[in-house]
Amino acid sequence: QVQLVQSGAEVKKPGASVKVSCKASGYTFTGYYIHWVRQAPGQGLEWMGWINPNSGGTNYAQKFQGRVTMTRDTSISTAYMELSRLRSDDTAVYYCASSIAVAGIDYWGQGTLVTVSS
Amino acid sequence: DIQMTQSPSSLSASVGDRVTITCRASQSISSYLNWYQHKPGKAPKLLIYAASSLQSGVPSRFSGSISGTDFTLTISSLQPEDFATYYCQQSYSTPTFGGGTKVEIK
Numbered sequence: 063q064v065q066l067v068q069s070g071a072e073v074k075k076p077g078a079s080v081k082v083s084c085k086a087s088g089y090t091f092t093g094y095y096i097h098w099v100r101q102a103p104g105q106g107l108e109w110m111g112w113i114n115p116n117s118g119g120t121n122y123a124q125k126f127q128g129r130v131t132m133t134r135d136t137s138i139s140t141a142y143m144e145l146s147r148l149r150s151d152d153t154a155v156y157y158c159a160s161s162i163a164v165a166g167i168d169y170w171g172q173g174t175l176v177t178v179s180s
Numbered sequence: 181d182i183q184m185t186q187s188p189s190s191l192s193a194s195v196g197d198r199v200t201i202t203c204r205a206s207q208s209i210s211s212y213l214n215w216y217q218h219k220p221g222k223a224p225k226l227l228i229y230a231a232s233s234l235q236s237g238v239p240s241r242f243s244g245s246i247s248g249t250d251f252t253l254t255i256s257s258l259q260p261e262d263f264a265t266y267y268c269q270q271s272y273s274t275p276t277f278g279g280g281t282k283v284e285i286k
Contacts, residue, residue, distance in 0.1 A: 097275070159223075
């Protein structure tokens, strides 16, 4: 069965960076884009970008350009999202997700809470 | 970026009620519109894709429709497990989500 398993919760200081991993299993990792979506406390879902695991190509939301880097390691079927120059308003649950069987985003990781606090 | 305007932002309803949530796109997105249900502490769940196709395993009380750039999610008879926040998302271009609709118990 398809699974996306994310790394554990992180606590970071303002100005630091965080790197969240997303390990895929149960399907061909290089066949489908990985999206990253976040939800800050009391806020809605926010799309951050996607990575094409086959080519490594990326597409970032304008809001995060210059601060986010999405990478992948095909040898271990894992995608990564690194966010730099963290601020308190980056405190959120970060999800990786993929559109595998249908047009919508049908598979999601369990989420990773990133807390930014001094 | 394409803006998705979702309404209402919240609503109160009773079990058995018919509930309608609307999402308007800032430009034509054809049928590239998806609906998600999100509950606290859980990952979002895909309900409807391509505006009106029901995702496998989702109860038939959920349906989606389209009229131009206006999209509607309808829950025909609200059940206790349906109290959650619902989001639309366009996949026509760089993805964007609507602001969400919180469905609360009346």
